[in-house]
Amino acid sequence: MTERPRGAALDSLLACAISAAAAGVLIHLRPTLRKPRPAPDARAWIEVSRAALRHNAAELQNLLPTSCRLMAVVKADAYGHGAIGVARELEKAGVRAFAVATLSExxxxxxxxxxxxxxxxxxxxxxxxxxxxRYRLAQTVVDGAYAAALHAAGVPLDVHIKLDTGMHRLGADWGDTAALEGIFGYNTLTVKGVFTHLSQADDLSDEAADFTLGQIGRFIDAVNTLKAKGYDTGALHIQESYGILNYPGLPCDWARAGIALYGVLCKNDQTRLTPDLQPALALKARIAEVKQVAGGEYVGYGRRFMAKTPMKLAAVTIGYADGIPRNSVHRDAWVLLRGQRAPVVGLICMDILLIDVTHIDDAAPGDIVTLIGKDGGGAIRCEDVAESCGTITNELLSRLGARLPRIFV
Known part of the structure; x- marks a missing residue:
């Protein structure tokens, strides 16, 4: 056997030693080589209460007949709460059906x-x-032409037929039985349900109630006609949040819980039933800077606000790009800091808003500001914020920006 030169052997041993040492260094340094990730609550964020979601689902379910189950509406990123996190939490709580607005959702x-x-x-x-x-999604069918187009795609689909019973937004005419029968005739489409949407279920006036009852009656008539002709209409669903709260006993299989599932109503409404709903969302941000402003000085864009006396202002790291309505400053907007109210002053910027902290002695950079939710003994209700901005909670919440991390607590 030919012996390797001693120098070559030493070189080989040295190379192995260097490799081993390098590997040890890399293992030691591996944590520092990972890409750093900022804390989700570093700037501005949304906190979502898992307990509140489960509680609200149970409260709403208890209002319904035992044969009717909740369908959780998680469109628009679950009204700003974070659709995937919300849906997964509700699945743990026993919810088995969900509604979205779009294919991508x-x-x-x-x-x-x-x-x-x-x-x-x-x-x-x-x-x-x-x-x-591919993703096992059921599709809403709104008329015969759309059903024909889906059928022409040549793939088997589960569908729900939406009936127009008076809202005149989307849906097949409830009284056009022949057109509805045509939808059942496509062999690639399996009808899994029929539903409608109540346009005035939130209004308890006699006139609105009569219209809503008319919608319900038209829906039931259409379904009974189809059943009498031998068609399987699948799961029936009429109620949305206000339908559950004002018309809970309807003979349905599902009830589409939207805004109420998140513990708020569209606005400060009266409803026939008043379950103990708990707001699931809190909106928070941090103070970046605190500064003194002399009396007579102007603050913010356009010099819209003038300090009448010396003031102490704090810059908060959130703005209209995060979904804060820019017009809220004109409607006596305020936030909570250390459990105390602090008025918003000046025009709201894209990424920053200013608050008056003159009366809060220890306000400092890094402090947490609450824009929706509780802080100490104070609370800011989403319904109140929405009304002060001339809108409804649905719009306010669904506009909260994607750059706000959703933290489930």
């Missing part, structure tokens, strides 16, 4: 691990029907 749920039934309430291009099939 449905796909996101599936990719996020949501296994329950998912219904797309809005329009999906027939050319994208294969995605509905």
């Amino acid at each position: 449905g796909i996101a749920l599936r990719r996020g691990g949501v296994r329950g039934e998912v219904l797309v309430l809005g329009y999906t291009l027939p050319s994208e029907a294969s995605f509905l099939h």
Whole structure:
């Protein structure tokens, strides 16, 4: 056997030693080589209470007949709460059906691990029907022409037929039985449900109640006609949040809980039933700077606000790009800091708003400011913020920006 030169052997041993040492250094340094990730509550963020979501689902379910189950509406990123996190939490609580507005929202749920039934309430291009099939999403059918287009896509689909019973937004005419029968005739479409939407269920006036009862009656008539002709109409669903609170006893299989599921109403409404709903969302940000402003000085864009006396102002790291309505400053907006009210002053900027902290002696950079939610003994209700801005909670919450991390607590 030929011996290796001693120098070559030493070189080989030295190389092995260097490699081992380098590997040890890399293992030691591995944590520092990972990309740093900022804390989710570093700037501005949303906190979502898991307990409140579970509590609200149980409260709403208890209002319904035992044969009727909740369908959680998680469109618009679950009204700003974070659709995947909300849906997964509700699945743990026993909710098995979800509604979204778009195909992409449905796909996101599936990719996020949501296994329950998912219904797309809005329009999906027939050319994208294969995605509905691939991700096991049910599609809303709004008329015969749309049903024909989905059928032409050539993939098996589960569908729900939406009936127009008087809102005149989307839906097949409830009284056109022949057109409805045509939808059942497409062999690639399996009708899994029929539903409608109540346009005035939030209004308890006699006139609005008569209209709502008329919608309910038309829906039931259409379904009974189809059943009498031998068609399986699948799961029936009429109520949304206000339908649950004002018309809870309807003979349905599902009830589509939207805004009420998150513990708020569209506005400060009266409802026939008043379950103990708990707001699930809190909106918070931090103070970046505190400064003194002399009396007579102007503050912010356009010099819209003038300090009449010496003031102490704090810059808060949130703005209209995060979904804070820019017009809220004109309606006596305020936030909570250390449990105390602090008025918003000047025009709200894209990324910053200013608050008056003259009366809060220890206000400092890094302090947490609450824009919606509780702080100490104080609270800011979403309904009040929405009304002060001339809108409803649905819009206010769904506009909260994607750059706000959703932290489930």
